[in-house]
Amino acid sequence: MFLKYKAVVIGGSAGSFSVVSKILSKIDSGFPLPVILCLHRLKHVRSGLLESINLKSNLEVIEPHDKDSIVPGKVYLAPSNYHLFIEYDGSFSLSTEEPLNHSRPSIDHTLSSAAYFYRDKLIGILLTGANKDGAKGMKDIADKKGFTIVQDPATCDVDTMPKMALRLMTPSKVMSPDEIIQYLNQLAR
Amino acid sequence: MALNYSIRELRELSDTLAKETKMPIDQMSQSFLKRRLYLFGEKKGIKRNEQLITGLKNEVFKEELISSVVVPVTELFRDAGVWRKIRDHFLTLSNQAQILVWIPQISSGEELYTLLIIAKETGVFDKLDVTAGYCASETKELVEKGILLSKKMDTNLYNYKRYEGKAALEDYIEEENGSLRLKSSLLQKVRFKKGCVTQGQPDSKVDLVLFRNVMLYYKKDYHIILKDEIDKCLKPGGWLCLGVREQLPNPFSDRFECIDSKEKIYNKYNALIQ
Numbered sequence: 204m205f206l207k208y209k210a211v212v213i214g215g216s217a218g219s220f221s222v223v224s225k226i227l228s229k230i231d232s233g234f235p236l237p238v239i240l241c242l243h244r245l246k247h248v249r250s251g252l253l254e255s256i257n258l259k260s261n262l263e264v265i266e267p268h269d270k271d272s273i274v275p276g277k278v279y280l281a282p283s284n285y286h287l288f289i290e291y292d293g294s295f296s297l298s299t300e301e302p303l304n305h306s307r308p309s310i311d312h313t314l315s316s317a318a319y320f321y322r323d324k325l326i327g328i329l330l331t332g333a334n335k336d337g338a339k340g341m342k343d344i345a346d347k348k349g350f351t352i353v354q355d356p357a358t359c360d361v362d363t364m365p366k367m368a369l370r371l372m373t374p375s376k377v378m379s380p381d382e383i384i385q386y387l388n389q390l391a392r
Numbered sequence: 393m394a395l396n397y398s399i400r401e402l403r404e405l406s407d408t409l410a411k412e413t414k415m416p417i418d419q420m421s422q423s424f425l426k427r428r429l430y431l432f433g434e435k436k437g438i439k440r441n442e443q444l445i446t447g448l449k450n451e452v453f454k455e456e457l458i459s460s461v462v463v464p465v466t467e468l469f470r471d472a473g474v475w476r477k478i479r480d481h482f483l484t485l486s487n488q489a490q491i492l493v494w495i496p497q498i499s500s501g502e503e504l505y506t507l508l509i510i511a512k513e514t515g516v517f518d519k520l521d522v523t524a525g526y527c528a529s530e531t532k533e534l535v536e537k538g539i540l541l542s543k544k545m546d547t548n549l550y551n552y553k554r555y556e557g558k559a560a561l562e563d564y565i566e567e568e569n570g571s572l573r574l575k576s577s578l579l580q581k582v583r584f585k586k587g588c589v590t591q592g593q594p595d596s597k598v599d600l601v602l603f604r605n606v607m608l609y610y611k612k613d614y615h616i617i618l619k620d621e622i623d624k625c626l627k628p629g630g631w632l633c634l635g636v637r638e639q640l641p642n643p644f645s646d647r648f649e650c651i652d653s654k655e656k657i658y659n660k661y662n663a664l665i666q
Binding site: 247249266267268269270282284285288290291294296297298299300301316319 | 399
């Protein structure tokens, strides 16, 4: 099957847990792309989030180790207190470098590095959240001709993050969570 | 516009930097090196590659560059669970005459001080002998000063609580000219050795190697070399602690056993028992 895209990267903060859970519970179990999640999370709580997301997900969700390969059909969650990057060879690399936008993991770091590696073969999605992290990363994806989706601010618990992105770039689509699910599922069919 | 490189330019530059600094910069992961050079360029107002290369003739500049590729830790007792395991390990070693520890690459010193505080609290401080490798003199000076960022104190106190420390973290901290600093008396069991990653090796084999969140910044192939160098310096039965999202490269099962997969603690096989 020919696929136009090679990966999906999703960023989110306040309110995004329920949106991500919903997306992963409705996504086709045969979804053919890797899904890379960078969600703001408590940096000293290493367990709990992964298990909670896995409960309802149709795809296996894992926290990658440094230098792990990226496998289609798997969901990768940025570990707490580490930045998650896509390395130039297409593997993951983790980092304890300084927080960006007061965040580690930083959504900008994950999105920008994915944009650099996947270029126009990337779908970037920015969900609800309370700060500006992710806006620059989305712009980087758009600059590399990737497909960008910003959650409709009207459907967000906290709309700061999508609004900051919309101020910085024009996404390919502004969508509600249901529309995002529909869009992702039609990719695989 | 600060420094920005293509992958090819970065490869060539990393070779030059490795030769000039005698640090394995050419073995660093490329995206990491690119980020650090970008930040360094911004800080120093460097706009062209040539400025960077010319600057290396100046020793102070060179040291600053080396410091910039070493990532600070910034919190004491990061990953409390690891430190609780090390505390228990210290207790099992307490009947030894000496407890030898090697930290191949210190950065901002929090991991070193955390270890020293644990040694104090387990009563093995007097037996401790720590070799701490550092890449740049600036790093060593920073560690010796032991300055703690006041904005990080809440995190430090929280981590110490999670570690279940015996005393109060404040017992190890003093105030000087409005700054908080870790007590310098803690450093009496530390010998600093210049050398990056595994260049500053200890004089004899050690009981524990603390190498947390350093391999992250090096290429996967280089991990094998690092593993072998650490293996040479570790006593049979000794422990190797990596960062919680790092892994020892395969194959390692002939030399090491992972005894805690969550905290990434490896035990070097005792050849006699094998």
